[in-house]
Amino acid sequence: MDFSFSDEQRMVQDSMRAFARAELLPKYTHWDRNDEFPREQWLKMGALGVLGLRVPVDQGGQEADCVTAGLVIEEIARGDFNCCYGILNSCFAGDILGKFASPAVKDTWLPAMASGETVLCVCLTEPHCGSDAAAIRTQAVRRGDSYVLNGEKSGVTLLMVGDAAIVFAKTDPAAGAKGVSAFLVPLDRPGITRHPYSDMGARGIVRGSLFLEDVEVPAGNLIGPENGGFSRVMQTFDYTRALIGLMCLGAAQATVEETVDYLKQRQAFGRPLSTNQGVSFPLAEWSAKMEMARWFCYRTLWLRDQGLPHTRESAMCKMQVPVIAADAVHDCLILHGHYGYTKDFPVEQRLRDVIGQEIADGTPHIMKIIVARDLFGRDFV
Template identity: 60%
Template sequence: MNFSYTDDQASITSALNGFVASTLLAGYMRRDRDGMFPEDAWQQMAEMGLFGLRIPGEYDGQELDCVTAGLAIEAVARGDFNLCYGILNSAFVGDLMARNASEPLRREWLPRLAAGDARISVCLTEPHCGSDAAAIRTRAERDGDDFVLNGEKASVTLVMAADAGVVFARTDPDAGSRGVSAFLVPLDAPGVTRHPYADMGSKCILRGSLFLDDVRVPEANLIGKLNGAFGSAMQTFEYTRALIGLMCVGAAMQTLEETIAYTSQRKAFGQPISRNQGVSFPAAEAWSRLEMARWHCLRTLWLRDQNLPHNAEAAVCKGMVPEICVDVIRDCLILHGHYGYTQDLPIEQRLRDVCGQLIADGTPQIQKIIIARHLYGREFV
């Protein structure tokens, strides 16, 4: 086993570290206060190729391996956790469309996605079902060469800034998870409306609801086989859950490093507070937990690159790693004392932002079910 970076990985992470320190971290708190879509930073990331990491080269992407994409998203999270959603969404959509969409649809959208010229949201969750994704009620009914979509999608990342959405809709009402299809829906189509949420964190990603009222899309916008989208989506989640884990690790590790620097300089009773084991031991424990989490996420992506099973490993990345990272950031806030609770430092914001990943893309409870089924078999869990 070789845990060293390849030359490409070392070059990419080195370039990103400079960009993160000079550009992303400096604007992190301002973007939270503005609550606006971060257009300037988004374009800078696009110029660095960050939205095409996993998109095939024939569609102007970087076509990099999963581990390298993970290293990139971890680095970006150190500067601005929320900008990682651009990488995460493009990874999900790019993977899904590259494997399943028609050639004309790929040619139309993937180069624009890689260039940052198009933003595509993933529209799966509905008001009555998040974890039970197979229970969606949004309908797509065939009408000649078109499908007509009706329904409501909830908790859609970037929906207020997106150009299109991959909308999962029921095309066979009696087939359960085997009756779900995916469609590329331009969000300027007649019958589409959007409503923003007022979230506690990750404000600039403009999460919200999507309403579809007799929205007509051509059959050519079907992604993959009719009634075959659910399995493809679940396979893609296995990959993006490891990316989410590394997003959280990046934000938490940056916070820990800032805390180590602060507690080394902050003095009480005539000495640095780091000389107290009540300060240094939590830092040691936090670093240990983050290192274990980080390497587990990277191993999961390595398994993906090798086409080896990684369903349970991905569930650990999503079910356990965000909890570890939220705990670390909370403890770092406490080690800063009352100053950590202010908005003069980015710690409270990272806590708010990372908390969202306790819920998104599958709750901890769902991930534990996946892990338990891996251990016992589905018939026992």
């Protein structure tokens, strides 16, 4: 058993930590306060290769292993949690397009996404279904050399600034999960409209609803075989769930460290607040829980890198880790007293931001179903 990162991975970790501290953290709250997409940060991340981690080298990416992707997302989250959505989407798109898209689609979209100039979204959820993703109603019908899409997608991260989307649609509505296909849909096509959300957190990543009315895309924009979309997406979600865990831990770790500094300098009853065990023990407990969670996420990514099964472990990461991170940040907010409740510190934003990842990509309930199926067998759950 070897728990060490390679020299190269440690270099990546160090450089990302320095970048996040110098370039991202100072403007973390700016994007939230101004409801602004952090375009300049996207371009900086693109220049450093952060948005091409899972993109093939031929398309301008890094083809990094999943553990390295984990190290990057954890460090970026210390600076700006919401920039991590760029990593999640680009890892997802890099894997799915890199493996299953036509050469033309790959060459058009992946280099531009990796450089940060182009933003890709992932559209699975619909107004009537999120957890039950196989129940989507958006349809794609083959017409000559094209597919024509109709339907509505909801909750889509980065939609309002997106240039293209990976859209999941039914190509065989009677076949349930086995009738779903994935398409690359440029968002400037006729028949597309978008509607923005006003979320409690993650405000810079401008989620929204996508309406598709007779939207035509070339047949070559089908990703993988017809009716093969659902299995692809589920396989990719497997490891991005561990990335989400590390993203939440990065934000929580930054908050714990800021809180330690605050409690050392803030005085009450003539001494630093940290000298009260009621104040220091919660941070000792969160540090222990977060350390255990961190290694579990890295182990899950390592399993993926080894080509070993990791569906159960990924679901465990997604079920537990965002909750641990959100609860840790919540405790830190209380330990800041009333200042924690103001916008003078980033802690209130971190809480709003991290909570979003308790829901996105599947809630803890749905993760419990996946783990329970593994324990009891599908027929007993």
